[in-house]
Amino acid sequence: MFVDLPLEQLRAYRPERGEPDDFGAFWTATLDAARAAAAPPTFTPYHSGLSTVDVHDVTFSGFGGHPVKGWFLAPRGAAGSLPCVVEFVGYGGGRGLPLDWLAWSAAGYAHLVMDTRGQGSGGWLPGDTPDPEESGGPHSPGFMTRGVLDPHRYYYRRLFTDAVRAVETARAHPLVDATRVVAAGASQGGGIALAVGGLVDGLAAVLPDVPFLCHYRRATEITDKAPYYELTTYCKSHRDHVERVFDTLRYFDGVNFAAHATAPALFSVALMDDVCPPSTVYAAYNHWAAAKDIRVWSYNGHEGGQNVQRVEQIAFLRDLLKLP
Amino acid sequence: MFVDLPLEQLRAYRPERGEPDDFGAFWTATLDAARAAAAPPTFTPYHSGLSTVDVHDVTFSGFGGHPVKGWFLAPRGAAGSLPCVVEFVGYGGGRGLPLDWLAWSAAGYAHLVMDTRGQGSGGWLPGDTPDPEESGGPHSPGFMTRGVLDPHRYYYRRLFTDAVRAVETARAHPLVDATRVVAAGASQGGGIALAVGGLVDGLAAVLPDVPFLCHYRRATEITDKAPYYELTTYCKSHRDHVERVFDTLRYFDGVNFAAHATAPALFSVALMDDVCPPSTVYAAYNHWAAAKDIRVWSYNGHEGGQNVQRVEQIAFLRDLLKLP
Amino acid sequence: MFVDLPLEQLRAYRPERGEPDDFGAFWTATLDAARAAAAPPTFTPYHSGLSTVDVHDVTFSGFGGHPVKGWFLAPRGAAGSLPCVVEFVGYGGGRGLPLDWLAWSAAGYAHLVMDTRGQGSGGWLPGDTPDPEESGGPHSPGFMTRGVLDPHRYYYRRLFTDAVRAVETARAHPLVDATRVVAAGASQGGGIALAVGGLVDGLAAVLPDVPFLCHYRRATEITDKAPYYELTTYCKSHRDHVERVFDTLRYFDGVNFAAHATAPALFSVALMDDVCPPSTVYAAYNHWAAAKDIRVWSYNGHEGGQNVQRVEQIAFLRDLLKLP
Amino acid sequence: MFVDLPLEQLRAYRPERGEPDDFGAFWTATLDAARAAAAPPTFTPYHSGLSTVDVHDVTFSGFGGHPVKGWFLAPRGAAGSLPCVVEFVGYGGGRGLPLDWLAWSAAGYAHLVMDTRGQGSGGWLPGDTPDPEESGGPHSPGFMTRGVLDPHRYYYRRLFTDAVRAVETARAHPLVDATRVVAAGASQGGGIALAVGGLVDGLAAVLPDVPFLCHYRRATEITDKAPYYELTTYCKSHRDHVERVFDTLRYFDGVNFAAHATAPALFSVALMDDVCPPSTVYAAYNHWAAAKDIRVWSYNGHEGGQNVQRVEQIAFLRDLLKLP
Amino acid sequence: MFVDLPLEQLRAYRPERGEPDDFGAFWTATLDAARAAAAPPTFTPYHSGLSTVDVHDVTFSGFGGHPVKGWFLAPRGAAGSLPCVVEFVGYGGGRGLPLDWLAWSAAGYAHLVMDTRGQGSGGWLPGDTPDPEESGGPHSPGFMTRGVLDPHRYYYRRLFTDAVRAVETARAHPLVDATRVVAAGASQGGGIALAVGGLVDGLAAVLPDVPFLCHYRRATEITDKAPYYELTTYCKSHRDHVERVFDTLRYFDGVNFAAHATAPALFSVALMDDVCPPSTVYAAYNHWAAAKDIRVWSYNGHEGGQNVQRVEQIAFLRDLLKLP
Amino acid sequence: MFVDLPLEQLRAYRPERGEPDDFGAFWTATLDAARAAAAPPTFTPYHSGLSTVDVHDVTFSGFGGHPVKGWFLAPRGAAGSLPCVVEFVGYGGGRGLPLDWLAWSAAGYAHLVMDTRGQGSGGWLPGDTPDPEESGGPHSPGFMTRGVLDPHRYYYRRLFTDAVRAVETARAHPLVDATRVVAAGASQGGGIALAVGGLVDGLAAVLPDVPFLCHYRRATEITDKAPYYELTTYCKSHRDHVERVFDTLRYFDGVNFAAHATAPALFSVALMDDVCPPSTVYAAYNHWAAAKDIRVWSYNGHEGGQNVQRVEQIAFLRDLLKLP
Secondary structure (H helix, E strand, O other): OOOOOOHHHHHOOOOOOOOOOOHHHHHHHHHHHHHHOOOOOEEEEOOOOOOOEEEEEEEEEOHHHOEEEEEEEEEOOOOOOEEEEEEEOOOOOOOOOHHHOOHHHHOOOEEEEEOOOOOOOOOOOOOOOOOOOOOOOOOOOOOOOOOOOOHHHOHHHHHHHHHHHHHHHHHOOOOEEEEEEEEEEEOHHHHHHHHHHHHOOOOOEEEEEOOOOOOHHHHHHHOOOOOHHHHHHHHHHOHHHHHHHHHHHHHHOHHHHHOOOOOOEEEEEEOOOOOOOHHHHHHHHHHOOOOEEEEEEOOOOOOOOHHHHHHHHHHHHHHHHOOO | OOOOOOHHHHHOOOOOOOOOOOHHHHHHHHHHHHHHOOOOOEEEEOOOOOOOEEEEEEEEEOHHHOEEEEEEEEEOOOOOOEEEEEEEOOOOOOOOOHHHOOHHHHOOOEEEEEOOOOOOOOOOOOOOOOOOOOOOOOOOOOOOOOOOOOHHHOHHHHHHHHHHHHHHHHHOOOOEEEEEEEEEEEOHHHHHHHHHHHHOOOOOEEEEEOOOOOOHHHHHHHOOOOOHHHHHHHHHHOHHHHHHHHHHHHHHOHHHHHOOOOOOEEEEEEOOOOOOOHHHHHHHHHHOOOOEEEEEEOOOOOOOOHHHHHHHHHHHHHHHOOOO | OOOOOOHHHHHOOOOOOOOOOOHHHHHHHHHHHHHHOOOOOEEEEOOOOOOOEEEEEEEEEOHHHOEEEEEEEEEOOOOOOEEEEEEEOOOOOOOOOHHHOOHHHHOOOEEEEEOOOOOOOOOOOOOOOOOOOOOOOOOOOOOOOOOOOOHHHOHHHHHHHHHHHHHHHHHOOOOEEEEEEEEEEEOHHHHHHHHHHHHOOOOOEEEEEOOOOOOHHHHHHHOOOOOHHHHHHHHHHOHHHHHHHHHHHHHHOHHHHHOOOOOOEEEEEEOOOOOOOHHHHHHHHHHOOOOEEEEEEOOOOOOOOHHHHHHHHHHHHHHHOOOO | OOOOOOHHHHHHOOOOOOOOOOHHHHHHHHHHHHHHOOOOOEEEEOOOOOOOEEEEEEEEEOHHHOEEEEEEEEEOOOOOOEEEEEEEOOOOOOOOOHHHOOHHHHOOOEEEEEOOOOOOOOOOOOOOOOOOOOOOOOOOOOOOOOOOOOHHHOHHHHHHHHHHHHHHHHHOOOOEEEEEEEEEEEOHHHHHHHHHHHHOOOOOEEEEEOOOOOOHHHHHHHOOOOOHHHHHHHHHHOHHHHHHHHHHHHHHOHHHHHOOOOOOEEEEEEOOOOOOOHHHHHHHHHHOOOOEEEEEEOOOOOOOOHHHHHHHHHHHHHHHOOOO | OOOOOOHHHHHOOOOOOOOOOOHHHHHHHHHHHHHHOOOOOEEEEOOOOOOOEEEEEEEEEOHHHOEEEEEEEEEOOOOOOEEEEEEEOOOOOOOOOHHHOOHHHHOOOEEEEEOOOOOOOOOOOOOOOOOOOOOOOOOOOOOOOOOOOOHHHOHHHHHHHHHHHHHHHHHOOOOEEEEEEEEEEEOHHHHHHHHHHHHOOOOOEEEEEOOOOOOHHHHHHHOOOOOHHHHHHHHHHOHHHHHHHHHHHHHHOHHHHHOOOOOOEEEEEEOOOOOOOHHHHHHHHHHOOOOEEEEEEOOOOOOOOHHHHHHHHHHHHHHHOOOO | OOOOOOHHHHHHOOOOOOOOOOHHHHHHHHHHHHHHOOOOOEEEEOOOOOOOEEEEEEEEEOHHHOEEEEEEEEEOOOOOOEEEEEEEOOOOOOOOOHHHOOHHHHOOOEEEEEOOOOOOOOOOOOOOOOOOOOOOOOOOOOOOOOOOOOHHHOHHHHHHHHHHHHHHHHHOOOOEEEEEEEEEEEOHHHHHHHHHHHHOOOOOEEEEEOOOOOOHHHHHHHOOOOOHHHHHHHHHHOHHHHHHHHHHHHHHOHHHHHOOOOOOEEEEEEOOOOOOOHHHHHHHHHHOOOOEEEEEEOOOOOOOOHHHHHHHHHHHHHHHOOOO
C-alpha cells in the first residue's frame, strides 16, 4: 500500500527549509580541520580470490584524522584515468567483503567503498572502523542520536566528513580521473551521497537511492520504522530536548545539502517505502539545485529498484560521462 | 537462539532413509525422456552494460523439452577451457539480472545461472521461465505441493530435471571444461544442487549452502516457517492425503540423493536457521556418500555464511581443482 | 477501526471505469468456446450421512471443457421446480464437504456449490478440481497473478467461465426452475457472483457478500492484506510490467461487470474490512446497473454479516421470488 | 509444527489425577440444588426462514434456576422418538442463529444447542444468556478466573450445571428418546461434554472434540495461547493465590470427569494445537473410564478435524445407535 | 508517529456533545442511592514496612453500599488539615501495594487510592474489590461492555459512583482539609477523574492524565487498541445493538462530564497515543467548563509524561493551593 | 508458559564456570586505577517538590575518574548512621527523577541510585551520564557489544567499576553506616549487583532481582529476546569473532562474580522470564558462595515479583540488619 502522499502531491512537495545561518561556516570549519589532520591514505593489495578485479584494502584519514577503512576495486590491469564511484553503505552495515561490491568495477569503474565508522555489527555486512570520538551524552541504541544535542558532537558530523574525505582520497588515486568522480549510495548511503553532493564541488554526478537522512521531523511524525524511530525513542525519554534535537539535525538534513548541490543527480524513490517515506525523499529532490532526474518505484518498499536501479545508474552515467 | 538439536547430536544425526525401490528407475526414465525431447541450447549475447564480463542470455531444453532461461557469464575475452559453476536459485526467485550474479566470473569461472520455472515473482529476483506442464490437482499457494500426490506430476520432478539439463548444457559449452563442472546453490538452490549431486556423475564438486528440500517430514514437525509450511498447509486441508504426500516426497528428498553422491561436497549449515533446520541439513550431510566438509555458522539464521561462505567455496574449489 | 473513506463518502464513491473496448467480445468468445467444448454434466448420488438432504457429487464442463466438481443439494424428496442458488467459494477454499453447505437446501432451495479450480489446499475447505490449463509465465504464490500479463491466459478467465457454466448447469437440472436461479458468494465468491451478474442474463438475483475482485489498483494502494497483496508482490518483482498487469485486470474487474448487470442484487460491505476495503465494494455497488440494496456492517471486518447476512438474503429472496 | 510430546508418548500419557475427596459430594449437592430450583422449560416456535427444520427458541432452568437459552432443532415434521445431540459451544461464543447449527438435524437427530451464560460477545457467535450469579472477587478479562478462588463461586460450576440441566431438558422433550442422548462439543464445548460425561449416567455417547478445560496446570506451563492464558494472567497478578487457583480447578478438570465416565466416547486431538495442547487432551482420554476412541489430526491446529470429524461422529453414532 | 489530527487541528477540536436530557437526573438519583446505602468507612492501620508514611487499609461504601477497598497514605505523624489527592487506577489494575503509591504522601499530601471493583487481575497491579452487582447480559472479555445495553446496569455507573464516594470518604477524614481535595488519575484513572470533576462540586482541582473513557464512538473508529477495542468486539458480535451501545455510553462520556466541570484542571495528552487518541482527549479538554491547562507530550505514546507529568502536577497544585 | 528447564532441574543447575586465570588481577587493577583517578563526590541539594525526603543530586568519580551522576535520597531530617541501599538501573534506563525512587527512603534507608553511563535514552527513564571512553571497534546497537573483543575496552568494565565506586561513595557519606550497605537492582541492575557482590567485601547484603548478565552463552542459545540478542546480532555479522566475544564475557559473568561472593543474598527468578531465562539466574544463584535465598515467581515473566519482591527485600533486610 502507498505510505505517504499521492504521487501528484509528492511531485510538488517542496517544504520550507530551515538552514541554520552558519551552515556553510560550520561545514567549512569541520572539513578544514579534517584535512589538516589527515595523513596520506594507504592502499594495500588484498588477496580476494578474484581474478578479474584488483582489490586494495584502503585506510584513509577521516574526521579528526581518524583512520577509516574501505575497499578500492578496479578492473584487473586497468590503467588510469578511470571514472570512479565512491559508495556509502546503508544503516547498520560496514564495508563487508570485496565480494559484496562487484558491480561498478565490472562496469569499468574504479570503485571506492567507504566503511561506516562504528557501524557494521547489525547482523549484516560487517565493518572494521571504530568511531574513536566520544559523542557526549546518553543516546538511544543505534547511531541516530549520538551527540544529537550538539551539532559539533553529532555522529553524522564525523560520518559526513569521512565521506568528503573519501571523495578526496579517490580523486587523488593515480587510476582515477578526478573530474569524473561520482558519489553514490542507497538508504543511509544515499543520505551520505546527498551530503557529499552539497559539500563537494566538481562531482561528475550524485546517485542517491531511496535516501535516508532527509526531513527528519516529518519522518518521525509519519513512520515508526527504524532507524528514524531512534529519534522518536530518544525524544520519548528526553521530553525536554525535542527542539534541541531538531535544531541539531538542521545541520545534517539532506534537504539543506540538496539546496547547495552543483552536480547532476539521479534519485530513486519507492512509493511503498515506510523506512524512508517518499515525501522525505521528494523534499530533498525538489530542493536539489542542479540537474536531476528520479526513478519512481511504485510497488516497492525500501528495497526500491535494487539492481534495476543499478542498470539505470549505469546508463545514466554512460550518457553523462559520454562513455563508450 | 538455537532451533534444533545441540551440535554434538547434530553431528551424529543420521536418520533412516526411505528410498523407494524404483528411485533409480524413476529418475533414469525421467532424465532420458528430457534428453530425448531436447533441442540445442541458444546463447544470445546480452548487453549488460558491464565491461569485464561477457554475458549471454541462455535458453536450453529442460524437462519435457520445455525452454528454460538462464544467464551465462564468463570473464571477458576468456578462452576455454574454464571450470564452470552451475548455480540454482533460492525459493521464489528467478534469474534476475546479470548484475545479481557477478561473483563466479570475477573469480575466473564460467557461470551458468539457471532460471527457476514458474518462480521469480515473489517480490525478489524476477524470473522469465514458465512452467508449461500442469501439475494436476489443487495445491497450496507456492510450489511445494504442485502435483504432490503423484511423483510423476510433482513440480520438483520438472525442476530437478531442468537442473540436470543445465549441467549438461554447461558441459557442452565450448568455453567450459566438462570435467570441472560444479553444482551450487543456497537454500532451494542448495536442495537442487543436492539432487544434481545424486543424479549426475563426474561432477567436480557440489556446494549445497543451507540446503532446503531435505528430510521433509521432520521439517514440517519442527518448524512453521515457509516454505516447508506449505506442506503443512496442504496436509491441513487434505487430511486424508498425508501419507501420500510423504510417499511422493521420498523421490525428491536430498537425504536420498546424498546417498548416491559421487563428488566431493562443501555444505554449510546455520544453527539458528528455522527455515531449513540444522537436523534436516545434517540428515543429508551425514548420508552424503562421497568426500565432504561442512561449515557451521553458529549465530546465523537462514542467511548462513553469505559471502563468507562464498570465500570458503572459492578456496575449497581452488584446492580441489588445483587452480592457481 | 474504520479502514477506508467515511461512510457518507463511500455512498457517493463511483470512480471512473476503465472497460476495454473489446470487453464484450472477449467474454462472448470465451464463453462460446467453453460451451462448444462442454460435455453433459454428471450428478452422482453421494452418501453424505444426512437424512433431510439429497446430495449429488457434480461434474460439469467449465472453461476449455475441463471437468469442474461441485455439490448439488436439495431437500430430500423435493420435486421440481425449485429456485436454485449457485454458490462460489472464498479465496483458497474448495467445495469441502456437503456438511459445509447446509443452509440453502434447509431454506428450501436447490443449491449448487461450485468447486474452485486449483484452489482448496489453503488450510481450509479442500478442493477437488485441477486447473489443467497452464497460465504462462512466472507468478506469485497464489492465484491472483497466474497469467496476469495476458487476459487470455489469466486464471480468472477460466474461473469466471466455470462460474457461468455452473449457472447453465443448474438451469438445466430437472429439479431447478431456470427462471429463478441466483448467483451468490462471499469474498472471492462474491467477486465471482459479480462477474456472473455481468455475463449472464435472466438471473433472478445476485448476492455479492463483501466481494473481492473489484477495483484492483486502488485495493493494492490502500491495503497490504492478502490476497490483493499478491498483485503487489508480483509488481514488486516485475517492475516493468505494472501497467500490463492492470490492463489485464480491466477484463476481470467487478466494477466493469457491475455496469452490465441486469438482475437485482443484495450486496454487503463491512467498514472495518481491510481485506476487501469498503471503497472497492462501493465502486462496484455504485456502478451496478440494476436494482440493488446493500447491508452495511459497521463494526465488522472481512467476516461481514456472516449468518445474519444469510438471514437477510433469505428474506430478500423470499420477497423477490414471492416465496411463501 | 508439533507443539507437544511425540505421538507415541502422548498415547501413553496418563498423569496422576488430583481429585478432591469431596468431588462427588460437591457435584451432587450442586446439581441437586439446581434441580430443586428448576422451572419447566419453554419451547417457543421460532421463524427461522428454514423449510426442512423445525426450530424452537428454548429457555430452561440452569444453575440456580437461572434461565438459560438454547435452540432446539429437529427435522420438520419428525415425530418421536429421535436420538438427540446436546451441543455446547466454544469459548467466547453463544448460541448464535439456527443457521449456525444445521448439521445434526440434517442427519436426522433432534438437536439442542445450549447458550453459554455470559459469553457470546467475543466477536463471534452472539449469546443471549446473562450470568446473573456474581462470582466474587476480581478476575482477569474472560471467564476462566471468575470466582476461581472458591469452587462454589467458580464460573464453570454454573456452566457445567447448566449443561447437565440441558441434557435433562432434552431427555424430557417429547420428540427425544431419552436413552439415546449424546453430549457433544468442540474446544470449550468439548470440555463441557467431558464434564457432562462424568456427571450424567445413561448417556448414549460423548463426543469431545479437541476439548478444552483439561489438565489446567500443565496447559499453563506449555502454552501462552488464550484462553488458558487467562489463568496465567491471573496468577501473574495474584502471586499469592497460585495454589488456591489450582485447588479450585481440581473440581472442574476434564481429567477427573473422565475417570467417572460411563458412556462410550469419540475424542479428537490435533497435534499442532497450541490452544488445547495434545497432552492435555490425552490426559483426559487416557483416564476415560468407558469405551473410547480418538481421531488424531496430525497436521491440524485447534480447528482439528472440522466437518471431517463431524462425518466421523455421524458414522460413529450410526454404528453405536444402530441407526439405519 | 502521530496517530491522529495535527496539533493545530486538535487544539480546535470540539465536537458536538450528545448529552442525554436526563443526564443530571440519572446521576443525581444514582449518587443519592449510593449515599443512602453507605456505612461509615473503616481505616485499619497497615504494616507496610515503611517508616516515613502512615498507611491505612481503607474500606468504604461505594455503589449500592458495596464495600470498596483503598489505601490511605499520609506523611508519618502528620496532623490535619492536609490537602488530599484521591487517585484512580488505570484499566486492569487494582490498588496493588502501598509501595506502588508513594509520590503524593512524599509530597506532603494525604492520598487515597481507590481500588477498582472487579479489576486488578490483568497481570499488573492486583485488586481486592469484587463487583457484586450483576451487569446483565453477555459481554466481551473485560469491563467496557458489562451491562452496556442499559445505563442503569453499566459497569461504569458503579465505578464512577465508587469514585464520588471515595472523594466523600476522603473529605470526611480528620486529617484532610475538605476544601482542598483533588481528583487524579491516568488513563482509566483520568477518565474517572473527569467523571468526578463533572459530578462533584467544590473540588480543588482535577488532574486527568492521558484520560480514557472520552468520545467513545470516535475512539472505536480510529483505533483498534484495547480497551476501546472491547466495544468494537462487542458490536462485531451484536450487530443489532450498535446504536444502543452508544446511547448508553452518552451517560458515561468524559466529554459530557467536562461540560459540567467547576474545578480547575491540568490535563495531559500524548500525540503518539493510540490507546487514548489525542482527539478524544481534546474533545474533553475543549469542553471542560472551568479553568484548564494541558501538557502536550509530542513524542510519547500512552505512557504520556509519566513522572515528568507528576512534577508538573505537583507544581500546578503548589501554585493553585498556595502551598509553601 | 515455562521458558526453560523444569524447576527441579533448575534448582540443581550449576554449570561449569570458565573463570579466567587473571580474573582477580584484572579487576584489582581496574578498580585501583579508578580509585586513583577519583575526585571527591559532590552532593548538591535538589528541589524535588517532596516534603518527606531529602534529595541530593550526586556526582562521583567512576571508571577513569569519569563523573557519574546519581540521586541520594534520605528521610527528611535523618541523622546518621543509616543503612543504605545502592541501587543500579535496568537496561536502557537512567537515573530518571527522584520521584522514580521513593521506596527505600520511605522504608528508612539512605538510598543512592546510580545513573548508567551512556544509557537512559531508551524511551524509558532518562539518564544524564555520558560514557566518555571509546570502546573501540564497531558494535551492535545497544551496549552489550561495545568493545566486546577486548576485556579492557568492554563497556561493562566501565559500568561495573562505576558501581563499585558508587558503593564506596555511599560508604563515605556521613549519613551512612558503612557496615550496612546493600547492593541492589533488577535485571541489568541485578547483574551489576552480582558484580558488586563479587568485587566488594563487607557488604551487608546483595539483592539481585531477575538478574541479567549471567551465563551469556547459554542465554544466546535459548532466547532471542533483547538485550542478550545484541550478542547474537554481533556474532551474526562477525562470524570470526564468536569465541573472542565469549572469552571477553568470562570477565563479566555473574556466574563468576557469584563464586567470589561474601555477603548474604536474596535473589529472585521468574519461570516465565524469556529475557533473563531462569537457568541463567540459577547458574549464578547456585554458584553464590555465601548465604542465599531465592524467591521463585512461577507465573511471572521478566517483571518478576515487582513490589511484592520489594516487600520481601524489606523484610529480609529487617531480619538481617536487625532493624526495628
